[in-house]
Amino acid sequence: MHSILDDLPEAGNFSSIESSSSGQHSVVNLEQPRAQYCVGDTLSVQVNVKDYRGNPKAHGGDFILARIHSPKLQASASGQVTDLLNGSYRVSFHLFWPGHVLVSVILIHSSEAVGILRRISAHNYDKIMHTGTFYRGKKKEQSRCGVRLKSDKPLCEYRKKEDAEYYACIPPKTLPCSTLMAMRSRNGPIPNMTKDEHFLLSRWSSSSCQTGSLFRADAISRCLKDKKLKLMGDSTVRQWQETLMKMLRGLKYVKPYDTHYFAQAVDPKKNITVQWKMHGHPFVTGYNMVKDLCGYISEEVDRVAVGDVVVIGVGQHFRPFPLEIFIQRLINMRKAILRLQERSPQTVVIFKLENTRELDSEMTHLSDWFGYVQNLVQRKVFGDLKVVLVDAWDITTAANTFITHPNTIVVSNEISLALSHLCHDA
Numbered sequence: 001m002h003s004i005l006d007d008l009p010e011a012g013n014f015s016s017i018e019s020s021s022s023g024q025h026s027v028v029n030l031e032q033p034r035a036q037y038c039v040g041d042t043l044s045v046q047v048n049v050k051d052y053r054g055n056p057k058a059h060g061g062d063f064i065l066a067r068i069h070s071p072k073l074q075a076s077a078s079g080q081v082t083d084l085l086n087g088s089y090r091v092s093f094h095l096f097w098p099g100h101v102l103v104s105v106i107l108i109h110s111s112e113a114v115g116i117l118r119r120i121s122a123h124n125y126d127k128i129m130h131t132g133t134f135y136r137g138k139k140k141e142q143s144r145c146g147v148r149l150k151s152d153k154p155l156c157e158y159r160k161k162e163d164a165e166y167y168a169c170i171p172p173k174t175l176p177c178s179t180l181m182a183m184r185s186r187n188g189p190i191p192n193m194t195k196d197e198h199f200l201l202s203r204w205s206s207s208s209c210q211t212g213s214l215f216r217a218d219a220i221s222r223c224l225k226d227k228k229l230k231l232m233g234d235s236t237v238r239q240w241q242e243t244l245m246k247m248l249r250g251l252k253y254v255k256p257y258d259t260h261y262f263a264q265a266v267d268p269k270k271n272i273t274v275q276w277k278m279h280g281h282p283f284v285t286g287y288n289m290v291k292d293l294c295g296y297i298s299e300e301v302d303r304v305a306v307g308d309v310v311v312i313g314v315g316q317h318f319r320p321f322p323l324e325i326f327i328q329r330l331i332n333m334r335k336a337i338l339r340l341q342e343r344s345p346q347t348v349v350i351f352k353l354e355n356t357r358e359l360d361s362e363m364t365h366l367s368d369w370f371g372y373v374q375n376l377v378q379r380k381v382f383g384d385l386k387v388v389l390v391d392a393w394d395i396t397t398a399a400n401t402f403i404t405h406p407n408t409i410v411v412s413n414e415i416s417l418a419l420s421h422l423c424h425d426a
Contacts, residue, residue: 237313
């Protein structure tokens, strides 16, 4: 937790809109411009951030995304942003293809907005309000639940002592705690935010462009032949199953399945199995999720058979919660992966990092800044393990795809990148 926070530049203190970073007033210039660049060169630009009055900023902490793209070629790549901590940023692009390229730089959040996000997230467990439904026979009762609850009275506590997973509910009127069956969520209020602070976090929608697919269907089919792919996590990794079913004609759902919880698709001729299961609480959804139909990923990893391929994708449902909740979950996954690699060293484990999402999302709860920080955490927790990291953040930034569930072409690129580590000769 401390190492992640130490890696983040100090955020700005919000005093007024006029003194906050403004994308419209900021300037982007080529560094050491040349008449011609070659494929393989690095193109660098400098971003000089200014406030709404046009005055240069004197500190860093802004959240910036950048890409180069060639619309005619349908080619794009993200840039590496370096905060110079003085109001300026260096963005470096690797030139992968010949031809003309356009440079795009987006100020997602000013440093002042980042400061607001950090303030309202620290130890705030109430940004998402859960309602638990308790059943016994035909009797049904509801009460408030959450990852942390403040109460002077005893709570219904649901914990796994061995790995510190925990959530709780206010006891229902008459039914026992053990009858908790399902939970749904809604956004909770954010206290102590001014109208100007809300304005600073407001954004607009963005269009997306498409990029080409790396693997053909026949190559994917050869790669996955006689393999069982176990997908664990949220709906962004469930998209891998859905996309593979569109690409591989023989891959069909096996009943029963429910795309809120679990789905298995099989191609009996090629002996390909692609299974997906939703991760355990917390989930951010208005749908009444039956808790026992989801699974903690650490427990699912412990059930993996020798020879299975594991793909894990988590993060979107953790964004509204304090960072320590996500870190604890990842630490439990790390322990399970080490146990798996000890009993089955040849098992391939793939992590799909978080992708960007809609710019008109509820920024106080779901901002991409939270996803950016959670990706830093994933790299830190799993960086020394023998695992594959699929940088969905890089892919969706390059494709300018600000949507929780990207289009099939973007997802197929994520899959292709993963399979390039699994099947080198496909």
